[in-house]
Amino acid sequence: MNAEIIAVGSELLLGQIANTNAQFISSQLSEIGVNVYYHSVIGDNGGRLKKAIEIAESRADLIIFSGGLGPTKDDLTKETLAEHLNVPLVFDENALEVIEQFYKNQGRTITENSRKQALILQGSEVLPNHHGLAPGMMLQKGGRTYILLPGPPKELEPMFQFEAKPKLASLISKGGVILSHVLRFYGIGEAELETRIQxxxxxxxxxxxxxxxxxxxVLLRITAKADSKEHAWNLINEKKKEILDIVGKYNYGVDDDTLASKAVNMLLHHKLTISAAESLTAGLFQSELAEIPGVSGALVGGMVTYTKEAKMKQLGIPKELLDRYGVVSSECAAGMAKKVREKFGTDIGVGLTGAAGPEPHDGEPAGTVWIGIAIGDDVATKKLQLSGLRNTNRIRTVKYTLSYLIRLLEEKGYSKV
Amino acid sequence: MNAEIIAVGSELLLGQIANTNAQFISSQLSEIGVNVYYHSVIGDNGGRLKKAIEIAESRADLIIFSGGLGPTKDDLTKETLAEHLNVPLVFDENALEVIEQFYKNQGRTITENSRKQALILQGSEVLPNHHGLAPGMMLQKGGRTYILLPGPPKELEPMFQFEAKPKLASLISKGGVILSHVLRFYGIGEAELETRIQxxxxxxxxxxxxxxxxxxxVLLRITAKADSKEHAWNLINEKKKEILDIVGKYNYGVDDDTLASKAVNMLLHHKLTISAAESLTAGLFQSELAEIPGVSGALVGGMVTYTKEAKMKQLGIPKELLDRYGVVSSECAAGMAKKVREKFGTDIGVGLTGAAGPEPHDGEPAGTVWIGIAIGDDVATKKLQLSGLRNTNRIRTVKYTLSYLIRLLEEKGYSKV
Known part of the structure; x- marks a missing residue:
């Protein structure tokens, strides 16, 4: 099955937003083995859209549209496709009821334009929209499959992933199943990982x-095709074990895990509290942890000690230490980790210091970073030499710190969760 | 002039990256009045690329390619276009010298593949690459303009903006100039701003x-066409004044300004120091300030007081205050701002507290946020009622705080810079 994704919307052609819908759909399609050969973007213009559909039909057998299902006059994806395929638009009673209920709840009178969102291509399967009013649809015609999805990513993404993709997968596997599972690695380059499992x-x-x-x-996606879910999972798990036997040290999670979610879940599971003292990252490490709901069970707080003076006065790092080793040093990172842990009374303390760039800092070149992590009374430090721009260096520091924290906790006997 | 942007690269079709190059180029083209009617994405495949070029020629007179200029066998944009237009590829001596020098400096032997990056379409104008090895090019043929750009955004963006765009602008204006200037607003919705300047x-x-x-x-882009730069600037400045007379209160900057760069520059210019105590944002406000190089002249540091206990013990907010008003309150935000300012000895203190979501926090619904800003002994507070997801709420809080800080400083008589 070869796919083309057609995104409809003038805001894309004006450069107001990037076509992240095509990226999302493509990455989802690759999980079930569908080749995407073309992305197209067309403005809100019926004539140009019609021609784009003709071109797509000449080169793809799965055509996926995003956008243009809304209530305004500019929204004309399904109208154009209906005319092109000579298929009438009919009201979907369920969708109409949802729209009418929505207006009723808001105490507003429903408009004709709003009703039009409940129109679907006759003979299509409805893809329910759990995050908006316009339903999606999937139509088989002339040996081709057409899928229409709403433009807003928060509506499109769940609709594609949970409604359209399973239907496509079962079409392709002809009754069998296709499952995929992602292994996530940090601290190893793509080339090295590939060489090791060549x-x-x-x-x-x-x-x-x-x-x-x-x-x-680095991510590895394992995709298995089998006659049952159970069989597909067996195939995946066998392969996963083979891979992790070789490079398991760098594996931090699977599927939608992030370094932050993984670290926070470990802390919560093992009832460990954490604090941090940050210099170059200036709060970004703590802010990353705080992206995870429920983090207040683990993150007590911490400090941003951006200047040398703040490191001394607020955190109590001795002036002699800073004068002797500099603020970008193993000693300073270790001191920050220990002091913040004591001050905030947490199980773990993290200290981050370095030269984010573009200028050298305290005699150390841009990109030099020291990470200190105190777990109980043990303090470990690690040096990074980064080569990115200022903010890339700050973000990489946070990611590396999260992976280092996970590894140190594991070495202390705390299991991953 | 009607444009199509063709991005070449299988990584786009696999969903590994979004087509941000097309977004960037589109937004740049809109500044000089070029209409973009189509974006296309094609994999690294000569046959499919050739057909895509034919389609583009049937509907656009400016065709811009991104990607496929690198040294590998997969890179075949210029080879395919050369064959299609029947134009030979020739070595550009300058580009070749840069590549040879690069290899020499690295002590490596140059390969034939690397040399191929210096090949250009005969008769094209070279667009120098200041951030990589492959030059871009611009060719006029058969009434059409073809522009070829390298794929990596850090190479493509400056090349398009500073090399290709001025050439296009002068093509379009036939000797005149087109200039554009962006006014940036915060704290006013798009609909309201449009109504006010209707x-x-x-x-x-x-x-x-x-x-x-x-x-x-909300951004307003003012674009003027004139016979000279001076005349174009006059037109822009007149219109700018008219607009700012009405909605100047919400204008925080122009062009590439960000709220953070604007705030930091004001602080540095007026020699003001700042500290912050953050709860729901957990360091994100300080981290945003730290994105700006040179910020250490203004940002001393601050605290993350995520738990109620940290607010009491580390910052010294009285337990009675928190029990009486709750942690999501004007009183708590004001207290955090005052205390962190005192503790860090800065001119300004910022306190941020709220319920990021998805759960209510301390009796307040998700999305309730209090901002406190102490400038000297004066403390101002502001309530936000946000409706986004957890992390959107945290990011919006930081943006709103930056704009609020700028406005308060202005009210105190500190000029914008």
């Missing part, structure tokens, strides 16, 4: 294994 | 005025 990559048939690098992380 | 929008001819909303901000 024999497994070379021998892959089913499951297939696809490496992906993104933002300092 | 008479100006309705009457626009030259300069044109285009509103854009993005991430809680």
């Amino acid at each position: 024999h497994i990559l070379d021998a892959q048939i089913n499951p297939t294994i696809a490496p992906l690098a993104s933002d300092g992380e | 008479h100006i929008l309705d009457a626009q001819i030259n300069p044109t005025i285009a509103p854009l909303a993005s991430d809680g901000e």
Whole structure:
């Protein structure tokens, strides 16, 4: 099955937003083995859209539209496709009821334009919209599959993932199942990881294994096709074990895990509290932890000690230590970790100091970073030499710190969760 | 002039990255009045690329390519276009010298593949690459303009903005100039801003005025066409004054300003120091300030007091105050601002507390936020009622705090810089 994704919306052509819908759909399609050969973006213009549909039909058998299902005159994706395919639009009673109820709850009178959102291509399967009013749809016609999705990502993403994708997967596997599972690695480069598991990559048939690098992380997607879910999971788990036997040290999580969610869940599970003292990252480490709901069970708080003076006065790092070793040093990072842990009375203390760039800092070149982590009375430190821009260096420092924290906790006998 | 942007790269079709190059180029083209009607994405495949070029030629007179100029076998944008247009590829001596020097400096032997990056379409103007090895190019042929740009955004963006765009602008204006200037607003919605300046929008001819909303901000782009730079600037400045007379209160900056850069520059200019105590944002406010190089002249540091206990013990907020008003209150935000200012000995103290969500916090619904800002002995507080997801609420809080800080400083007589 070869796919083309057509995004409809003038805001894309004006550069107001990036086409993240096409990215999301593509990455989801790759999980079930569908090849995407084209993305197209068209403005809110019926004539140009019609021509784009003709082009897509000449080169794809799965055509996925995003956008143009809303209530305004500019929204004309389904109208254009209906005309092109010579399929009438009919009201979907469920969708109409949802829209009418929505207006009723708001105490507003329903408009004709709003009703039009409940129109679907006759003969299509409705894809319910749990985050908005316009339903999606999936239509088989002339040997092709057409899928229409609403434009807002918060509506499109769950609709594609949970409604459209399973239907596509069962179409492709003809009754069988396709499952995929992502292994997430940090602290190893893509090239090195591929080299280490080269024999497994070379021998892959089913499951297939696809490496992906993104933002300092490496992901391996394992995709299995089988006659039952159970069988597919068995295939995946066998392959997963083979891989982790070799590079398990760098594996921090699976699927939608993030370094922050993984670290926070470990802390919560083992009832460990944490505080941090940050210099170059200036609060970004703590802020990353705070992205995870429920973190207040683990994160007590911490300090941002941006200046040398703040490190001395607020945190109590001795002036002699800073004068002797500098603020960008193992000693300073260790001192910050210990002091903040004591001050906030937590199980774990983290200290981060370095030269974010673009200028050197306290005699150390841009990109030099020291991480200190105190777990109980033990303090470990680690040096990073980064080569990115100022903010890339700050973000990488936070990611590395999270992966280092997970590794140190494991070494202390705290299991991953 | 009608444009199509063709991005070449299988990583886009696999969903590994979003097509931010097309977004960037589109937004740049809108500044000089070029209409973009299509974006296309094609994999690293010569046959499919050739067909995409044919389609683009049937519907656009400016065709811009991104990607596929690198040294590997997969990079075949210029090879494919050369064959299609029947134009030979020739070595550009300058580009070749840069590549040879690069290898020499690294002590490596140059490969034939690397040399291929210096090949250009005969008769094209070279667009120098100041951030990588592959030059871009611009070719006029058969009444059409073809522009080829490298894929990495850090190479493509400056090359398009500073090399290709001025050439296009002078092509379009036939010797005249097109200039554009962006006014940035915060704290006013797009609809309200448009309503307030409706008479100006309705009457626009030259300069044109285009509103854009993005991430809680509203932007107005003023674009003027004239026979000289000076004349274009005069047109822009007249219109700018008209607009700011009405909605100047919400204007925080221009062009590439950010709320953080604007606030930090004001602090540095007026030699003011700042500290912050953060609860729901957990360091994100301080981290945003720290994105700006040179911030250490203003940001001393601060605290993250995530738990109620940390607010009492570390910051010294009285238990009675928190019991009486709750941690999500004007009193708590004001107390945090005052206490952190005293503790860190800064001119300004910021206190942020609230319920980020998804759960209510201390009896207040998700999205309730209190901002406290102490400038000297004066403390101002402000309530926000946000409706986004947890992290959107945290980011919006930081943006609103920055704009509120700028406004309070102005009211105290500190000029914007």
